[in-house]
Amino acid sequence: MRIGFIGAGRVGYTLGKYLSLKGLDISGYFSRHSEHAADAAEFTDTRYFESIVDLINESDAVFITVSDNAIGQIFDDIKCYPEINGKIVCHTSGALSSEIFRDSPYQVYGYSVHPMYAVSDKYTSYKSFSNAFITIEGSPEHLEEMIEIFSSSGLKTGTISSDSKSKYHAASVVASNLICGIYGFGKRLLMDCGMNSQMAETALCGLFRDNAVGITEKGVVSQLTGPLERNDTNTIRKHLDVLESEDRNLYRMCSMEVLKIAKEKNKETDYKEMEDILKGGDC
Incomplete structure (x- = not known):
C-alpha cells in the first residue's frame, strides 16, 4: 500500500x-x-x-x-x-x-x-x-x-x-493536556511557599517522573499512595484549610477521582468520612 x-x-x-x-x-x-x-x-x-x-x-x-x-x-x-x-x-x-x-x-x-x-x-x-x-x-x-x-x-x-470519538478524545486530553494543568497547579502552590519558578520545577520533576513511570509499569491502583489512599482525614483537612476557594474546589474534584482509585485498592477501608470532607460537608 x-x-x-x-x-x-x-x-x-x-x-x-x-x-x-x-x-x-x-x-x-x-x-x-x-x-x-x-x-x-x-x-x-x-x-x-x-x-x-x-x-x-x-x-x-x-x-x-x-x-x-x-x-x-x-x-x-x-x-x-x-x-x-x-x-x-x-x-x-x-x-x-x-x-x-x-x-x-x-x-x-x-x-x-x-x-x-x-x-x-x-x-x-x-x-x-x-x-x-x-x-x-x-x-x-x-x-x-x-x-x-x-x-x-x-x-x-x-x-x-x-x-465514541468525543469521549475518547476527552480521555486523551485528561491524561495528557490536563496533566499539564495539574502540574502547573502544584508548581504554583510551591511558589506560594516562597520557591521561585525554577526551584519549584526542580522539586517536582523527580516526583512527577517517577509517579508517571510507576503508573505505566504497575498500573494506577498499585501506584497510588499519599494521605487520601491511607485515609488520613486530618491531613486532607489541613490541605483544604490553606487553599483559596478556587484552588480548594480543584483539589476536591481531583481528589474525588483519586478516592475512586483508593476504594479499588483498599476495598476493606471505610472512606465515608473522607468522602464527606471532599464533598464539602466537613472541613
Missing part, C-alpha cells in the same frame, strides 16, 4: 518518517504551502507533489494531516475528483470521526487514525513514536488492513466506534 500525505505539519512529518523507516511505501506530500511539502519530502526521502490530484493518483491511502478545522474543507476539495474513487482516506484527529468522509459521490473508505501520543516536534518525535498507541475507526472493508499497517510497524493498536 502506498501512503500519501496532504498536509505537512508535525503529525505528517512524524508518521511519514516513522512508517518509511519501517519499510512502508510513502508516495510523498502535498501542501498548500509548497515549501512545507518540499521540506517534508526531503526529510522523509519521498516525493513532493505540486498537484493534489497527482498525489491521490500515486497513493492507495491518503492521510489528511491538517488541523481539525481544515479536514472537512480539504475533503470537500477532493471528494468529487474521480481519482478518489476506491481510495482509503484517513485523518489523524482525536476528536473527529470517520463520518466526515461520508459525503462523496465516489466510493471512499474513510478512517480516523489517531496516535495517542504528544507529537511535539516535527523533526524528532518519530524517534520515540514507537511509544504511541494508534486508535482506529472507520469503514469495515479495510479495517483489518489498516490495523495491520500499524501493528506490523511495532505499534500497539485498538479500535473504537465512531460515536
Whole structure:
C-alpha cells in the first residue's frame, strides 16, 4: 500500500518518517504551502507533489494531516475528483470521526487514525513514536488492513466506534493536556511557599517522573499512595484549610477521582468520612 500525505505539519512529518523507516511505501506530500511539502519530502526521502490530484493518483491511502478545522474543507476539495474513487482516506484527529468522509459521490473508505501520543516536534518525535498507541475507526472493508499497517510497524493498536470519538478524545486530553494543568497547579502552590519558578520545577520533576513511570509499569491502583489512599482525614483537612476557594474546589474534584482509585485498592477501608470532607460537608 502506498501512503500519501496532504498536509505537512508535525503529525505528517512524524508518521511519514516513522512508517518509511519501517519499510512502508510513502508516495510523498502535498501542501498548500509548497515549501512545507518540499521540506517534508526531503526529510522523509519521498516525493513532493505540486498537484493534489497527482498525489491521490500515486497513493492507495491518503492521510489528511491538517488541523481539525481544515479536514472537512480539504475533503470537500477532493471528494468529487474521480481519482478518489476506491481510495482509503484517513485523518489523524482525536476528536473527529470517520463520518466526515461520508459525503462523496465516489466510493471512499474513510478512517480516523489517531496516535495517542504528544507529537511535539516535527523533526524528532518519530524517534520515540514507537511509544504511541494508534486508535482506529472507520469503514469495515479495510479495517483489518489498516490495523495491520500499524501493528506490523511495532505499534500497539485498538479500535473504537465512531460515536465514541468525543469521549475518547476527552480521555486523551485528561491524561495528557490536563496533566499539564495539574502540574502547573502544584508548581504554583510551591511558589506560594516562597520557591521561585525554577526551584519549584526542580522539586517536582523527580516526583512527577517517577509517579508517571510507576503508573505505566504497575498500573494506577498499585501506584497510588499519599494521605487520601491511607485515609488520613486530618491531613486532607489541613490541605483544604490553606487553599483559596478556587484552588480548594480543584483539589476536591481531583481528589474525588483519586478516592475512586483508593476504594479499588483498599476495598476493606471505610472512606465515608473522607468522602464527606471532599464533598464539602466537613472541613
